[in-house]
Amino acid sequence: MKKIIYILILNLILILNVNAKNHxxxxxxxxxxxxxxxxxxxxxxxxxxLEKKIWAVWNKHPNQNELTEKLEFGTELMYQGQYEYALKxxxxxxxxxxxxxxxxxxxxxxxxxxxxxxKSLKDISKVLDLEPRHFxxxxxxxxxxxxxxxxxxxxxxxxxxxxxxxxxxxxxxINELEKIVNGQNV
Numbered sequence: 001m002k003k004i005i006y007i008l009i010l011n012l013i014l015i016l017n018v019n020a021k022n023h024x025x026x027x028x029x030x031x032x033x034x035x036x037x038x039x040x041x042x043x044x045x046x047x048x049x050l051e052k053k054i055w056a057v058w059n060k061h062p063n064q065n066e067l068t069e070k071l072e073f074g075t076e077l078m079y080q081g082q083y084e085y086a087l088k089x090x091x092x093x094x095x096x097x098x099x100x101x102x103x104x105x106x107x108x109x110x111x112x113x114x115x116x117x118x119k120s121l122k123d124i125s126k127v128l129d130l131e132p133r134h135f136x137x138x139x140x141x142x143x144x145x146x147x148x149x150x151x152x153x154x155x156x157x158x159x160x161x162x163x164x165x166x167x168x169x170x171x172x173x174i175n176e177l178e179k180i181v182n183g184q185n186v
Contacts, residue, residue, distance in 0.1 A: 024062040031057055035133055038165055047167035055136075058102045067093055071106060078110050086110050101130035105137050117144050135165040142170065151180045 031054065038050045061067040074089035090107035097103065108123035121144060127137040138161040145154035155177040158170050 027057055027060075027062045031133075035164070041167055044167045047165065051135075051165065051168075058105075058131075058134075058136075061097070061100055064097065067097060067100065067103070071103060074110075075106060078106070078113065083110060083114050087114075099130060101127050101134060104130065105134060105140075108137065108140060112140060112144060117148060120144060133164050135161040135168055138164070139168065139170045142173075146173075146177075151177050155181055 034050055034054050034057065038047065038054070041047045041050060059068070059071060061071070070089055070093050074086045074093070077083075077086035077089060087107070087110055090103060090110060093100065093103040094107065104123045105127045108120045108127060111117075111120035111123060121141065124137045124141045124144075127134050131137075138157045142154040142157035142161070145151070145157065155174065158174050158177065161168050162171055162174065
């Protein structure tokens with residue numbers, strides 16, 4: 001009897017795992033299509049629409065609605081200035097699923113607001129390991145580099161973000177940073 005129960009539990013775990021992976025594959029396919037569409041855009045309004053769709057996918061956990069809800073709650077706390085509480089929420093999400101890039105990105109954003117640039121940069125690296133197309137993380141890292149007066153690194157990140165998102169708002173900074181890097185007056 002114990003053997004039958006063990007086999008049933010094992011089968012249930014395998015079925016749940018396959019369903020979770022399938023859900024994640026659906027999300028990956030959706031992102032691939034959105035990024036493909038984004039790469040051909042030259043109209044900022046169309047780019048904004050696609051960007052919002054990408055953010056909507058990123059902000060939704062592929063198979064755990066409660067993590068999506070926690071991310072939303074942590075984001076609200078962050079924007080309300082409750083940084084320590086938000087940090088606990090984002091860290092808890094990361095501990096639950098360390099493969100969800102957006103949890104790392106939200107914590108990186110929070111750490112940026114807290115002026116803890118080194119920890120933010122570390123989290124951004126993790127975001128980009130998990131989702132190399134994360135133009136938000138690239139733009140955020142560029143902002144940190146600008147604050148740290150590491151203009152060459154900031155310029156590289158903004159150019160990399162532009163390759164992914166041709167009409168991203170940060171494009172206007174590229175010319176200014178090129179002038180700074182080349183020693184010209186801005």
